[in-house]
Amino acid sequence: MSWELLIGLAVLTYVSRAAALTFLPAMPPPIGRVLDRMPPALFAGLAMQGILSPASGLAPLPVLVAATAALLVAPRRSLLLCLIFGLLGFGVASLLS
Amino acid sequence: MSTWGILVAAAPVAAAIAAFGMVFGAAASALIGVPLTVAMSLLVFSGTLQFAVLGLLGAGAGPVAIMLTAVALNARHLVLGAVLRPRIDVSTPKRAGLAFFLIDESFGLALAAREGVARVLSTSGALCYGAWQVGTVLGVLGARSVAVESVATAVFPVLFIGLAALTARDTESVIRTVAAGVLVAALTLTVPAAYAFLPILAALVVALPGRRH
Numbered sequence: 001m002s003w004e005l006l007i008g009l010a011v012l013t014y015v016s017r018a019a020a021l022t023f024l025p026a027m028p029p030p031i032g033r034v035l036d037r038m039p040p041a042l043f044a045g046l047a048m049q050g051i052l053s054p055a056s057g058l059a060p061l062p063v064l065v066a067a068t069a070a071l072l073v074a075p076r077r078s079l080l081l082c083l084i085f086g087l088l089g090f091g092v093a094s095l096l097s
Numbered sequence: 098m099s100t101w102g103i104l105v106a107a108a109p110v111a112a113a114i115a116a117f118g119m120v121f122g123a124a125a126s127a128l129i130g131v132p133l134t135v136a137m138s139l140l141v142f143s144g145t146l147q148f149a150v151l152g153l154l155g156a157g158a159g160p161v162a163i164m165l166t167a168v169a170l171n172a173r174h175l176v177l178g179a180v181l182r183p184r185i186d187v188s189t190p191k192r193a194g195l196a197f198f199l200i201d202e203s204f205g206l207a208l209a210a211r212e213g214v215a216r217v218l219s220t221s222g223a224l225c226y227g228a229w230q231v232g233t234v235l236g237v238l239g240a241r242s243v244a245v246e247s248v249a250t251a252v253f254p255v256l257f258i259g260l261a262a263l264t265a266r267d268t269e270s271v272i273r274t275v276a277a278g279v280l281v282a283a284l285t286l287t288v289p290a291a292y293a294f295l296p297i298l299a300a301l302v303v304a305l306p307g308r309r310h
Contacts, residue, residue, distance in 0.1 A: 050250075
């Protein structure tokens with residue numbers, strides 16, 4: 001890892017954040033509608049990557065229980081509840097396994 | 098929403114981020130040294146990317162592979178920025194400043210807010226930034242525990258499930274969200290080489306079909 005690579009990563013990350021929020025023009029309505037539908041799906045995909053990966057396969061049982069517990073309270077649409085129930089599920093499963 | 102209300106809403110997320118930061122600080126300082134570890138957290142401020150870079154460095158990947166992975170992982174910021182853009186009515190320089198705090202967690206909280214989206218983004222983003230730095234420094238200083246590392250592996254999917262729940266507004270959105278999760282699982286097993294691109298790819302695929310209004 002070099003300083004040049006680090007600076008490159010920092011610039012790339014900031015540009016990706018600023019591009020659409022700051023510099024690009026507003027999207028035409030049809031594209032805007034598609035973009036509006038993407039965030040929850042994107043987060044679901046990232047959550048799935050925390051559960052299943054090509055390198056390590058399926059996550060350990062406590063992590064699966066944590067994800068299941070978070071899913072159970074997901075209809076309440078509360079990030080705090082998901083965190084609390086997820087961690088409770090993780091704790092209980094860790095104690096039992 | 099008041100500043101205090103934003104801080105209260107973002108506090109649990111910041112605590113989770115601090116735990117991640119601690120794990121990152123401990124792992125990264127052993128691999129790339131303290132100065133680069135601290136600088137990376139200060140300048141990049143992206144847990145997903147920073148952990149991915151550590152994994153790649155550990156596997157012996159070169160700069161090109163690392164930058165390509167960064168492009169894939171950062172592609173989601175284009176979506177998040179484009180979604181928030183019409184909801185934020187501030188000058189271009191202020192947008193440029195806000196952009197630094199555009200992370201998954203601050204985006205989720207900002208999108209869920211009915212008013213003051215820019216303030217929610219900046220306040221929650223700044224709190225998460227502070228938490229990430231504190232966690233990183235604690236990890237660098239040796240505050241490492243197996244329990245924290247273990248919990249961090251569970252917090253990652255739980256946090257994103259929470260963000261998906263927070264931003265899914267109706268039944269149609271929930272169906273798309275579940276479909277994206279299933280699609281990422283299927284593609285992870287069948288096309289592992291495209292792993293870093295899968296969330297953005299799946300989100301696009303499930304977002305395309307639909308009514309015009």
